[in-house]
Amino acid sequence: MVVKRWEDMDEWESLAHGLRFAGHQAMDVEHLVRLFGAQKAGARVIENIEYKLAQHNIGHLPTKLPTDSTRRVLLYSKEHIGIGHVLSLVHDLALQDPADERNATVRQLDSHLKMLTSLSLHARRRALAAEKTGYGDLEKETTA
Amino acid sequence: MTPTARPSLPKNLPGLIEVSGGAVEWPVATLLGFVGAKAAGVQILKSLEQDLAALGIGHLPVRLPNAGKRRVLLYVQDRPGIGSVMHLTRQLATNQPTDDAETDEVVSRLATLLSAQQKAIEKAAREERA
Numbered sequence: 652m653v654v655k656r657w658e659d660m661d662e663w664e665s666l667a668h669g670l671r672f673a674g675h676q677a678m679d680v681e682h683l684v685r686l687f688g689a690q691k692a693g694a695r696v697i698e699n700i701e702y703k704l705a706q707h708n709i710g711h712l713p714t715k716l717p718t719d720s721t722r723r724v725l726l727y728s729k730e731h732i733g734i735g736h737v738l739s740l741v742h743d744l745a746l747q748d749p750a751d752e753r754n755a756t757v758r759q760l761d762s763h764l765k766m767l768t769s770l771s772l773h774a775r776r777r778a779l780a781a782e783k784t785g786y787g788d789l790e791k792e793t794t795a
Numbered sequence: 796m797t798p799t800a801r802p803s804l805p806k807n808l809p810g811l812i813e814v815s816g817g818a819v820e821w822p823v824a825t826l827l828g829f830v831g832a833k834a835a836g837v838q839i840l841k842s843l844e845q846d847l848a849a850l851g852i853g854h855l856p857v858r859l860p861n862a863g864k865r866r867v868l869l870y871v872q873d874r875p876g877i878g879s880v881m882h883l884t885r886q887l888a889t890n891q892p893t894d895d896a897e898t899d900e901v902v903s904r905l906a907t908l909l910s911a912q913q914k915a916i917e918k919a920a921r922e923e924r925a
Contacts, residue, residue, distance in 0.1 A: 674909070674913055675906065675909050675913075676906075677902055677903060677905075677906035712884065712887035712888060712902065712905070713887045713888075713890055713898060713902075714887070714888050714889070714890060715890065717895070717898075719895070722895065722898075722899055723899045723902040723903060724902060725887070725902050725905055725906055725909075733913065733916055733917075734880075734909055734912060734913050734916070737877070737880070737881075738880075738884055738909075741855060741880075741881050741884040741885060741888070742884060742888045744855035744856050744857075744868070745855060745856070745857050745884070745885045745888035745889050746857075746888055746889070747855075747856045747857075749856065749858040749859075749860060749861070751856075752860075752862070752865065754865060754866045757820055757855065757856075757866045757867060757868050758820065758866065760820075760855070760868055761818065761819075761820035761868055764816070764817075764818050764877060765816065767877060767916060768816040768817065768818075768877070770916055770919040770920060777922055
C-alpha cells in the first residue's frame with residue numbers, strides 16, 4: 652500500500668486520514684460544504700458530499716445528511732479498528748433488509764463488543780487492584 | 796371465554812444481558828422459547844419487539860428476522876457506555892427522531908459518549924500493553 656504524505660493529500664483524504672486515527676468527529680454541515688468548495692448546502696451539493704464521504708470510507712449519521720448548513724452531523728471512519736468499526740456495523744444492521752439472511756454482521760459486532768468489554772473489564776480490575784495495594788494513590792500523586 | 800394471555804419475556808432479561816457484558820448474540824429461537832412459541836410468525840415477532848422495547852432492550856437488526864436460526868444482537872439501551880452508543884447510533888441511522896433540533900442533540904450526545912468511551916478503551920489498551 653502506498654502511504655501518501657500529508658502535504659500530498661486533498662481535503663477529503665486528509666479528513667479520512669484524521670478520522671482513521673480519531674475514529675469519529677462531530678461537525679456542522681457547513682464545514683463539509685466548504686470542504687466541497689460550495690457556498691450553499693443544496694440538494695445536489697449534499698448528494699456529492701455523501702458520494703465523496705462514501706468514496707473515502709467515511710460513514711455519517713444521520714444516514715441522510717441535512718441540507719441545512721447549521722445542522723450537526725457525526726462522521727466516523729469505517730477503517731477505524733475501535734469505535735469507528737462498531738458504529739459502521741451498528742449502522743449497517745440498523746438499515747439491513749429483514750429479508751437479508753446473513754448473520755455475519757451480527758457475529759462481527761458481537762465479537763467486537765466482547766473485545767471492547769474485556770478491555771474495559773481488565774482496566775477496571777487493574778484499577779481495583781491498584782487501589783487495594785495503594786499503588787493507585789501513588790500514581791495519582793505522581794501524575795498530579 | 797377469555798383468550799389465554801401469551802407469556803411475556805421475563806422481567807429479568809435486562810439483568811441477564813447485563814451480566815453477559817451488556818450485549819448478547821442469540822438466535823431468534825431463544826426469544827421464541829421464552830414465550831413458548833414454536834414458529835417466528837408475524838404476530839409473535841411484533842409482540843416480542845414490543846416486549847423488548849418495554850424492557851429497555853434494543854435489538855439489531857431493527858426488525859426481528861422471521862427465522863428461528865437467524866441471530867440477533869440484544870443490548871441494554873440505558874447501559875452507560877456501549878449500550879447507549881448503539882441505541883443512539885440506531886436512532887440516527889433510521890432517522891429517528893424526525894425533529895431537527897432533537898436530532899442535533901442526539902448527534903452531540905453520541906459524540907460526547909463516543910469520546911468518553913474511546914478514552915476509556917485507549918487507556919485500557921495502553922495498560923494492556925504495559
